[in-house]
Amino acid sequence: MKAARVVSWGSPPQYCSVDLPAPSPSQIKLKVMAVAVPPLVRGRALGKHPTAQGAALPFDPSVDGVGMDEATGKLYYIAPMAAPLFTEYANVERSNIIKLGPGANPVAVATLVNPVGSSWMALRCRALPGSCKNATVLILGVTSTSGRAAVDVARSLGASRIIGMSRNEDTLAAVQGLDHRVVLQDPIALPPDIGPIHIVLDFVGGRAASGVLAAAKAEPGKDIQYIHLGDLAGEDVIPLQARLLNAKPIRITGSGMGSWSKQDMKQELGGLLGAVVKMGIPDGVFTASLADISGIWESEDAKKKRFVVIP
Template sequence: MRAFRIAAYDAPPELVEFDLPPPGPGEIRLKIEACGLNFADLLMARGRYQERPEPPVTLGMEMAGTVSALGEGVTGLTVGDRVAAQNSHGGLAEEANVRADWCVRLPDDMPASDAAAFQIAYGTSHVALDYRARLQPGERLVVTGAAGGVGLTAVEIGALMGAEVVAIARGEEKLEVARQAGATHLIDARSLDIREQIKALGGADVVYEAVGGDLFTQCFRATNPDGRILAIGFASGEVPQIPANHLLVKNLTVIGLYWGGYRVHRPKVLTDSLAQLFRWYEEGRLHPRISQQFPLDRAADGLEMLRLRKSTGKVVVTVP
């Protein structure tokens, strides 16, 4: 089969052919139809992600397709089932072996491309805002990187949960995308007075922060007493340093979130969250935005879109 993989960390990914072994105990063989790309794939290729499987490694963390074989002991799934699956790697390929308990059946009318764009982006935002930050109706939610694949879902879910959403993104085009997803207020990330603009709106009750660097600092300083700050990621490449005395004086809470970590120590958090998200999708209340789709042999182009931050919404790789 064909797969887009790295032979060593920091080596350029290549499309190669190799034989995939049969699924092991508790695994299913997935015939992949689509794979969603994430900023974490870029970190994985450089060996800078939280998980570091031994190379060679096939990139791609979230995938959707059809079950084609069952490993020993698998129950609850059958050959022919359409499922979405999430793993730290393996999705940019024609097939993958995935743990059965990391698979979720798809709604009947959900295209594979939507499913591949759905799990990590919507799952991260829902677990962050609902399970971790306990976002309440009427609270003011500030979202950085608000037009990206994950940030856009935070805007959409935050609005769905009744929050007043402030979207921060770069440029009018991206801000318009965030407005269409439910943002009430728009701030250009290139502004020099982001802190002052947030405070003029009444300050932030919850901050969904995926960029890091100076933007984190400005949002941190604009957070109201008793506010919560979700550390989602550091797309700028700069991990912020948090002054603990400010946490004390303003009774702030900084909350870390690594969505994939729940797969191991509390998987029910993810399965319950995805069940709710799929219900909202079936009700027409969530609308995955796919900005670009690339075939498997152009997966490198999709990753470059992420690296240059040119996408608005998710980038998806399709597998014929």
């Protein structure tokens, strides 16, 4: 059976042959249909992500994907870390798969679970319970794929107003579903008519994050809930003045593997997948076969687009 494995940290996965034993009674053998390569997978391939630290080589950096039971033709979502998926077939514990509805597109599901899941898990597991209902949500970095998905997620969870922020005015204008659009400039300012902010979903990080927190107004009696999701700015540090934390009620947290548990993810997968299967394949998806993975891993398309491996 063919697979791809990292044989040297920092190098692209290499196409190779591996053995797959017969599945145990608690497992099902699935044909792998689509596996996304978000930044998390690249971080694991570098050996830098916490979930890869201390792992032995050769290593499969994949996280989740879509598989098919060839006996029935049914499609299943394979939960994060359930099995090595840079491979033609995988044995997966039945407790770690969720059947997808008729018409589900494997590439769309594999592509969208990560970007949709980032805001879904943030609002469901890291924000205060039920606090998205009737809230004003500000999405910093809304023109990214994850940011655009966050608009739909926040609305589906009951947000009453959604504010999108980005530095590019043209791409910001193209984002659908926003109530307000604010161009990210230095110094950062929010129009007075926006009013209090309840939740900030931040895909940018760095100085932009601290600038938004300084500019945001709080509703009396409620926290501004800041949730860190990404670092599109490429800055490792979010500089915060101590007096800012004393001047307004700010609740700071993050969202990602480690800040929520595997049990949290299992509990949320049904709702998350229900939202994902309603969406089509987003723009900017780049697909490649498992056999070509080492040659295209560092290509511009693989790095800048939503890269999906189709074994």
